[in-house]
Amino acid sequence: MTYNFKNIEKKWQKRWLEAKAFKADDKSKKPKFYQLETFPYPSAEGLHVGHPKGYIAEDVHARYMRMKGREVLYSIGWDAFGLPTENYAIKVGKNPKEVAAANIKNFKRQVQMFGLSYDWEREINTSDPEYYKWTQWLFIQLYKKGLAYRAKAKVNWCPSDMTVLANEQVVQKDGKNVCERCKSEVVQKDMEQWFLKITDYAERLLSDLKNLDWPEATIKRQKDWIGKSEGALLKFSLVKVPGQPDRKHSVEVFTTRPDTLFGATFLVVSPELAQKWIDVGWQTSEEVREYIRKSLGKKELDRLENQKDKTGVFTGVYAVNPGNKEEIPVWLSDYVLGSYGTGAIMAVPGHDERDFEFAKKFELPIKMVICPHYPAKTCPVLDEAYPGEGHLVDSGKFDGVDSEKARWEITKEMEGEKKVQYKIRDWSVSRQRYWGVPIPMTHCVKCGIQPVAEKDLPVVLPDLEDYRPKGKPPLAGSKEFIKTKCPKCGGEAEREPETLDTFVDSSWYYLRYTDPKNTAEIFDKKKVNHWMPVNLYVIGAEHTVLHLLYSRFITKFLHDEGHLNFEEPFLKLRHVGLIRGSDGQKMSKSRGNVVNPDTLIEEFGADAFRVYEMFMGPFEDGQPWDPQGVIGTERFLERARKLFEKGVAEGEAEKKFNSLVHKTIKKVGEDISGLGFNTAISALMILLNDAEKQEKLPKTFCETFLKLLHPFAPHMTQELWEGLGNKDYITFAEWPEFDSKLIKDEFFNLVIQVNGRVRDTVEVGAGISAAEAEKLALGREKVLAYLKGAKPKKVIFVPGRLINLVI
RNA sequence: GCCGAGGUGGUGAAAUGGCAGACACGCCAGCUUUAGGAGCUGGUGCUCGCAAGGGCGUGCGGGUUCAAAUCCCGCCCUCGGCACCA
Numbered sequence: 001m002t003y004n005f006k007n008i009e010k011k012w013q014k015r016w017l018e019a020k021a022f023k024a025d026d027k028s029k030k031p032k033f034y035q036l037e038t039f040p041y042p043s044a045e046g047l048h049v050g051h052p053k054g055y056i057a058e059d060v061h062a063r064y065m066r067m068k069g070r071e072v073l074y075s076i077g078w079d080a081f082g083l084p085t086e087n088y089a090i091k092v093g094k095n096p097k098e099v100a101a102a103n104i105k106n107f108k109r110q111v112q113m114f115g116l117s118y119d120w121e122r123e124i125n126t127s128d129p130e131y132y133k134w135t136q137w138l139f140i141q142l143y144k145k146g147l148a149y150r151a152k153a154k155v156n157w158c159p160s161d162m163t164v165l166a167n168e169q170v171v172q173k174d175g176k177n178v179c180e181r182c183k184s185e186v187v188q189k190d191m192e193q194w195f196l197k198i199t200d201y202a203e204r205l206l207s208d209l210k211n212l213d214w215p216e217a218t219i220k221r222q223k224d225w226i227g228k229s230e231g232a233l234l235k236f237s238l239v240k241v242p243g244q245p246d247r248k249h250s251v252e253v254f255t256t257r258p259d260t261l262f263g264a265t266f267l268v269v270s271p272e273l274a275q276k277w278i279d280v281g282w283q284t285s286e287e288v289r290e291y292i293r294k295s296l297g298k299k300e301l302d303r304l305e306n307q308k309d310k311t312g313v314f315t316g317v318y319a320v321n322p323g324n325k326e327e328i329p330v331w332l333s334d335y336v337l338g339s340y341g342t343g344a345i346m347a348v349p350g351h352d353e354r355d356f357e358f359a360k361k362f363e364l365p366i367k368m369v370i371c372p373h374y375p376a377k378t379c380p381v382l383d384e385a386y387p388g389e390g391h392l393v394d395s396g397k398f399d400g401v402d403s404e405k406a407r408w409e410i411t412k413e414m415e416g417e418k419k420v421q422y423k424i425r426d427w428s429v430s431r432q433r434y435w436g437v438p439i440p441m442t443h444c445v446k447c448g449i450q451p452v453a454e455k456d457l458p459v460v461l462p463d464l465e466d467y468r469p470k471g472k473p474p475l476a477g478s479k480e481f482i483k484t485k486c487p488k489c490g491g492e493a494e495r496e497p498e499t500l501d502t503f504v505d506s507s508w509y510y511l512r513y514t515d516p517k518n519t520a521e522i523f524d525k526k527k528v529n530h531w532m533p534v535n536l537y538v539i540g541a542e543h544t545v546l547h548l549l550y551s552r553f554i555t556k557f558l559h560d561e562g563h564l565n566f567e568e569p570f571l572k573l574r575h576v577g578l579i580r581g582s583d584g585q586k587m588s589k590s591r592g593n594v595v596n597p598d599t600l601i602e603e604f605g606a607d608a609f610r611v612y613e614m615f616m617g618p619f620e621d622g623q624p625w626d627p628q629g630v631i632g633t634e635r636f637l638e639r640a641r642k643l644f645e646k647g648v649a650e651g652e653a654e655k656k657f658n659s660l661v662h663k664t665i666k667k668v669g670e671d672i673s674g675l676g677f678n679t680a681i682s683a684l685m686i687l688l689n690d691a692e693k694q695e696k697l698p699k700t701f702c703e704t705f706l707k708l709l710h711p712f713a714p715h716m717t718q719e720l721w722e723g724l725g726n727k728d729y730i731t732f733a734e735w736p737e738f739d740s741k742l743i744k745d746e747f748f749n750l751v752i753q754v755n756g757r758v759r760d761t762v763e764v765g766a767g768i769s770a771a772e773a774e775k776l777a778l779g780r781e782k783v784l785a786y787l788k789g790a791k792p793k794k795v796i797f798v799p800g801r802l803i804n805l806v807i
Numbered sequence: 808g809c810c811g812a813g814g815u816g817g818u819g820a821a822a823u824g825g826c827a828g829a830c831a832c833g834c835c836a837g838c839u840u841u842a843g844g845a846g847c848u849g850g851u852g853c854u855c856g857c858a859a860g861g862g863c864g865u866g867c868g869g870g871u872u873c874a875a876a877u878c879c880c881g882c883c884c885u886c887g888g889c890a891c892c893a
Contacts, residue, residue, distance in 0.1 A: 225889090341893065
């Protein structure tokens with residue numbers, strides 16, 4: 001009899017689906033457990049073997065949690081809007097809607113063949129008007145609170161495709177930034193854009209990180225991205241501005257080291273700030289204007305390039321250092337950014353590496369004002385900047401003050417103010433593309449920008465004959481779409497033709513799973529607060545910043561609006577390690593190392609595939625795909641299945657074997673909870689190896705074994721479960737309990753060391769005492785040979801493990 | 808440059824102070840088979856040795872300890888991220 005996994009897997013998948021076996025019950029009395037995985041972007045290529053690793057892990061965990069008596073919410077949806085689909089549609093000359101539908105169909109077929117235990121009743125799709133109605137609603141709420149606004153900003157512009165590109169769509173080629181699709185060089189352009197004011201939440205996004213069970217590296221990257229710096233704003237009055245009266249003007253700088261003020265030997269302003277000066281009528285040299293023109297024409301990326309080779313020009317303006325009243329020159333350089341701080345800095349070359357390089361290049365004075373060797377009165381100028389802490393020197397009345405203390409003292413004395421700066425910028429959400437959520441706004445000549453009335457949502461994305469990008473949003477070309485009435489005055493108005501960044505769609509999908517069919521509200525408050533927050537989120541490490549930060553922002557916003565009673569959406573987060581091609585490289589079509597799961601499932605079955613992906617190695621590490629690997633787990637399952645052909649025996653299992661069974665129950669449970677799937681499977685293999693040597697296998701063992709294996713190989717274990725005469729689903733059977741008495745060994749192998757080297761082992765009773773062990777060891781022939789008649793100086797006894805005789 | 812993760816057999820790995828290499832893949836030998844990309848049994852870190860047995864061994868160098876893959880110090884390499892944020 002051969003095991004027809006194809007039919008059996010299909011049979012159970014069909015039954016599970018029809019019985020709605022994995023429906024998450026809102027009203028269940030059991031404690032809830034919400035598991036989440038990144039909902040897929042349904043691409044035209046379909047899944048490769050790397051994609052399901054995270055899904056399978058979640059499924060194993062979900063099945064385990066159900067058996068442990070939890071009501072598990074575990075669902076799937078489709079992040080269906082966005083550029084890859086749109087670009088693919090353009091390429092094949094089809095409508096993105098059709099392409100997306102076909103892609104979803106294929107993805108659905110693929111995820112279903114893995115036997116994943118989703119609650120399909122909760123399936124969602126971001127391109128469905130029933131879903132994006134609430135994305136639009138969310139945008140309007142943000143707008144009403146002043147958190148969505150329109151402003152001019154630099155965007156990536158592809159002159160050939162005549163469209164704005166997302167940062168992710170700009171790729172590097174021969175040192176240039178080019179359009180991912182047409183490879184023409186991208187330029188930066190100032191355009192009006194919609195922004196979400198995530199910067200308002202910077203402090204909370206930072207401080208709430210401390211309560212999360214997330215990988216440390218991910219927390220750190222979010223912190224770095226938010227980039228908090230505490231410092232001060234200091235004012236420098238300006239003298240000798242050509243064509244301007246003395247000391248009428250001033251410039252403010254942001255610094256994290258006000259304690260180094262007396263070492264500021266020049267100021268540097270950004271090209272953006274210098275341009276502002278010119279705009280208000282200050283006179284400058286042609287050299288300065290040329291420098292501004294050049295650097296403002298550069299893209300930010302290019303400006304960051306030649307870091308080591310600093311450029312700049314003297315502006316002709318001088319400032320007064322408010323500390324020592326010295327007149328210092330004001331320089332212009334693109335190493336100072338217009339978009340951070342005040343766009344101007346005080347340069348302290350003695351204590352800042354960048355200022356040091358600049359001073360060296362333009363032969364500007366370098367002064368040391370922080371000395372690590374107190375009580376030295378002066379400090380020699382070093383051949384590199386000294387950024388550390390110490391005591392102040394050459395700083396007037398602050399001489400000798402501890403640098404950390406001096407920060408605030410100097411700020412106060414100079415009438416500066418404490419200031420906190422963040423690197424994080426507001427979130428640009430406008431896309432001049434077709435395949436996305438229409439931004440629910442109108443432009444009225446009389447009333448200006450007005451949000452669409454909530455009762456008129458959704459603003460449906462219309463079908464367009466020609467949706468290709470042409471330099472302005474494709475929706476702008478549709479007269480029927482654009483023409484509307486102003487929601488405020490009822491007069492003629494135009495709709496906003498831009499669409500939303502797909503990161504907006506995905507910033508709240510996990511909330512919708514809790515109440516996916518609600519047509520009256522974004523979600524029911526009771527339901528969302530019952531299921532949320534997410535107990536376990538498995539997500540790729542590439543999402544450490546954007547999606548996770550946006551989701552946290554939106555959650556906090558909805559909390560502040562009174563819709564949620566929690567502030568953090570994802571309590572525990574783990575990253576899935578990437579499966580690489582068998583060549584060790586990242587899987588990609590261009591490398592030709594992509595492995596398709598369809599053929600593997602066809603050949604080995606979903607169970608063998610699942611077990612292999614979980615057995616490959618530590619879940620959070622990446623491994624190369626081994627084409628031989630599935631054969632190994634297929635063998636394992638086949639041998640397990642054969643075990644059941646022997647039939648079930650009456651009575652008890654042999655004592656030692658039974659002890660192993662209980663150890664395995666403990667280990668598999670602990671390992672699944674800790675996502676240590678590889679070692680859980682290895683424990684099951686060890687158990688099987690031993691079980692095969694047993695004369696008889698009682699029913700209790702058989703059922704236990706199936707339960708332990710079930711999360712990994714759900715189809716086969718369900719089939720065998722039925723074969724044992726069970727009528728119910730094994731999925732809802734109770735996870736076995738281990739007996740801690742049975743786990744304790746009666747005997748163990750005592751390791752005998754001489755000077756830390758293993759010389760002998762002997763089986764002894766578990767309770768052996770130090771004295772007994774020593775006596776035993778000293779009676780062993782092998783041991784005596786190494787002792788050479790010497791008496792041990794020291795004896796170390798580790799109960800249950802070893803004895804070490806030191807001579 | 809800075810930050811993070813990591814470096815253990817031919818391969819994926821296990822062991823988080825206590826017998827390094829569990830469990831698998833691959834390979835070798837044998838059995839079985841008309842046949843095998845099937846199954847079963849045994850072997851498989853390197854090295855000396857006919858063997859018994861010994862020596863060496865977790866990127867490199869040092870240290871702590873009765874005992875180190877594991878802890879500490881210094882260095883090298885690989886991968887990932889950030890990159891003039893004052």
